Amino acid sequence: MSRLAKWPPRYWLVVLVVLIFFGLPTQVTSFQSLEWAEVLIFAIVILGLNLLVGYSGQISLGHGAFMAIGAYTTAILVHRYNLNYLATIPIAGLLTGLVGFLLGIPALRLSPLYLALATFALAVITPSLIKRPVGLTQGTDGIEILPQQPPDWASSAFTSVTGGPPMSSDQWLYYVVFFIAVILFWIAWNIVRRRPGRALMAIRDGEVAAAAFGVNIAGYKTLAFGLSAFYAGVAGSLYALATGFVHPDEFPVSLSLGLLVGAVIGGLGSIPGPLLGGIFTFWLPILSGQFVGGQSWIPDQVAAVFKNAGPAVTYGALLILIMIFAPNGVVGLILSAYGRLRSRLRGAGERTTGQLPPDPQTV
Amino acid sequence: MTEFAQQVISGLASGGIYASLALALVLIYNAMGLVNFAQGEMAMLATFLAYTLIGRGMSYWIALPITIVVAFAGGLLIQRVIIRPVERAPVLTLVIVTLGLATLVNGLAGFLYGYIPRDFPSPFSVRTIDILGAAASYRDLGVIAVSAVVLVLIYLLLQRTTIGLAMRAAAHHPEASRLLGVRVSWMLALGWGLASAAGAVSGIMVAPILLLEPNMMQSVIIYAFAAAVLGGIESPLGAVIGGLIVGVTVNLAGAYVPGVGGDLQLAVAFLIIIAVLVVRPNGLLGRRAARRA
Numbered sequence: 053m054s055r056l057a058k059w060p061p062r063y064w065l066v067v068l069v070v071l072i073f074f075g076l077p078t079q080v081t082s083f084q085s086l087e088w089a090e091v092l093i094f095a096i097v098i099l100g101l102n103l104l105v106g107y108s109g110q111i112s113l114g115h116g117a118f119m120a121i122g123a124y125t126t127a128i129l130v131h132r133y134n135l136n137y138l139a140t141i142p143i144a145g146l147l148t149g150l151v152g153f154l155l156g157i158p159a160l161r162l163s164p165l166y167l168a169l170a171t172f173a174l175a176v177i178t179p180s181l182i183k184r185p186v187g188l189t190q191g192t193d194g195i196e197i198l199p200q201q202p203p204d205w206a207s208s209a210f211t212s213v214t215g216g217p218p219m220s221s222d223q224w225l226y227y228v229v230f231f232i233a234v235i236l237f238w239i240a241w242n243i244v245r246r247r248p249g250r251a252l253m254a255i256r257d258g259e260v261a262a263a264a265f266g267v268n269i270a271g272y273k274t275l276a277f278g279l280s281a282f283y284a285g286v287a288g289s290l291y292a293l294a295t296g297f298v299h300p301d302e303f304p305v306s307l308s309l310g311l312l313v314g315a316v317i318g319g320l321g322s323i324p325g326p327l328l329g330g331i332f333t334f335w336l337p338i339l340s341g342q343f344v345g346g347q348s349w350i351p352d353q354v355a356a357v358f359k360n361a362g363p364a365v366t367y368g369a370l371l372i373l374i375m376i377f378a379p380n381g382v383v384g385l386i387l388s389a390y391g392r393l394r395s396r397l398r399g400a401g402e403r404t405t406g407q408l409p410p411d412p413q414t415v
Numbered sequence: 416m417t418e419f420a421q422q423v424i425s426g427l428a429s430g431g432i433y434a435s436l437a438l439a440l441v442l443i444y445n446a447m448g449l450v451n452f453a454q455g456e457m458a459m460l461a462t463f464l465a466y467t468l469i470g471r472g473m474s475y476w477i478a479l480p481i482t483i484v485v486a487f488a489g490g491l492l493i494q495r496v497i498i499r500p501v502e503r504a505p506v507l508t509l510v511i512v513t514l515g516l517a518t519l520v521n522g523l524a525g526f527l528y529g530y531i532p533r534d535f536p537s538p539f540s541v542r543t544i545d546i547l548g549a550a551a552s553y554r555d556l557g558v559i560a561v562s563a564v565v566l567v568l569i570y571l572l573l574q575r576t577t578i579g580l581a582m583r584a585a586a587h588h589p590e591a592s593r594l595l596g597v598r599v600s601w602m603l604a605l606g607w608g609l610a611s612a613a614g615a616v617s618g619i620m621v622a623p624i625l626l627l628e629p630n631m632m633q634s635v636i637i638y639a640f641a642a643a644v645l646g647g648i649e650s651p652l653g654a655v656i657g658g659l660i661v662g663v664t665v666n667l668a669g670a671y672v673p674g675v676g677g678d679l680q681l682a683v684a685f686l687i688i689i690a691v692l693v694v695r696p697n698g699l700l701g702r703r704a705a706r707r708a
Contacts, residue, residue, distance in 0.1 A: 166644070370515070
């Protein structure tokens with residue numbers, strides 16, 4: 053118990069957040085559980101993107117493509133080969149991770165700018181690439197996955213807590229996503245605060261200096277790519293299970309950009325940031341659309357246009373404003389506010405937090 | 416053979432459009448070492464302006480210069496307001512800001528004009544004339560001519576005027592230029608304005624072919640990326656050559672390679688980008704970048 057007493061407050065915050073997400077499906081409807089499952093899925097892929105962009109300093113504008121690989125792996129394995137859906141999740145993750153690792157090798161030779169360019173082009177052509185091998189992906193028809201029924205032990209445990217109707221397939225899926233998200237966040241947190249994380253940040257902040265200290269630049273950079281793709285693949289696989297349907301047009305370039313927005317808004321180079329980013333990326337289009345649609349003074353036609361254009365305008369404006377005024381995102385803002393408050397209370401600033409990683413990388 | 420020549424001519428016409436946009440990318444790259452992901456969207460918005468002007472009954476040949484001037488001012492303004500605060504930021508920050516700009520402009524156009532594709536007038540008829548046995552449409556020839564005029568004008572501005580000299584100096588040696596009294600920051604803004612104007616021309620040229628809608632430039636910008644990378648991203652002449660090569664290659668691949676057609680032509684552009692970056696990262700005319708190590 054004495055170890056627990058020494059826990060810093062942020063550990064308790066983590067426990068609180070995990071408990072809230074654990075209990076969420078007992079408090080909301082089945083459909084809302086599914087929505088929050090998608091929030092967590094976005095959080096997973098944004099976490100992976102953050103490992104790449106925020107920690108290793110490489111940029112990818114093509115993470116929607118990695119998600120597509122994961123989603124289609126699961127869809128094809130479940131639909132055509134009747135594989136257990138739970139088994140397809142690690143397969144999708146590992147396959148996507150392998151693709152990411154292989155893409156990371158040519159990426160080594162590219163400056164950040166060219167890497168951005170190449171991955172952006174990849175994101176743009178992804179839907180067309182998926183549509184072509186019709187025998188494999190069923191082209192524009194998409195692939196349907198039947199909902200997964202919860203096992204009996206989970207269902208009865210859920211009913212004994214809520215006392216209500218039995219667990220729905222959506223609620224079960226939420227818990228699958230929840231446990232995978234917890235594990236992946238735990239892994240990411242351990243990676244970034246140990247040797248690999250320090251190596252990645254050293255590379256990001258000064259490649260030459262890192263190499264001089266014996267960091268294996270090529271190894272860690274490709275590792276970051278593979279790991280990031282693994283996260284995206286797992287998220288894509290879960291996304292396919294959650295929506296029950298995969299289609300080429302579900303992976304447009306705007307998906308990749310939305311993920312980047314999530315990573316930037318939550319805070320690059322932070323582990324809790326992606327959770328905030330996931331919440332933001334998922335809810336912004338829905339809530340803004342609902343808000344405008346609910347206002348009676350706004351004509352229906354304007355509301356319909358806003359539903360399409362509104363998120364883009366908000367995303368774009370937020371990206372610019374955050375990069376100019378708060379390059380560390382929401383988490384950075386909170387940390388610097390907290391740091392300022394604490395130094396005010398204790399009289400002196402013991403340490404500075406929320407600093408933008410000094411990135412001297414030039415083209 | 417005639418069909419082949421026809422494909423080449425229409426490829427050159429698309430290539431001219433890609434070249435204008437690629438040149439815009441190169442101008443900004445030279446000014447601040449940045450690829451402007453919003454270049455296509457800015458061009459699209461300018462094209463909507465031209466559409467509105469023409470819709471109000473203005474003649475095409477008056478609407479065109481007005482649009483170019485407004486696009487120039489718009490580019491200048493964007494540099495001053497949005498880019499300048501992050502001018503010295505890491506390249507990652509700059510890329511994200513221009514992506515934000517692209518998303519913002521795209522959404523803005525959708526907000527103002529909706530997502531229904533519109534016919535955009537072309538001053539050139541689609542009738543064809545006979546050139547060396549190939550039937551070339553007036554529209555293709557007109558596009559080639561307009562693109563050529565724009566490219567020559569920009570070349571003359573950069574190479575034959577004092578302000579062009581100052582712009583090049585500011586891009587290559589900002590510190591030394593500042594000491595010599597060049598207003599470096601304004602030269603960067605000028606570069607943005609010029610790029611925006613060149614992009615606007617490409618948008619207006621491509622709109623009659625692709626139909627005008629907010630996502631019109633999404634494929635064109637990929638071809639322009641390919642053109643700029645192929646030509647060497649810092650070389651204006653390379654952008655023009657790259658644009659023409661990409662235009663012709665993509666057109667020929669679409670016509671003669673089985674399975675490549677329609678949206679998969681974009682994949683050809685992607686392959687060009689990857690191949691150039693792996694085999695010859697500096698492009699055809701780019702100088703080998705000295706790398707600090």
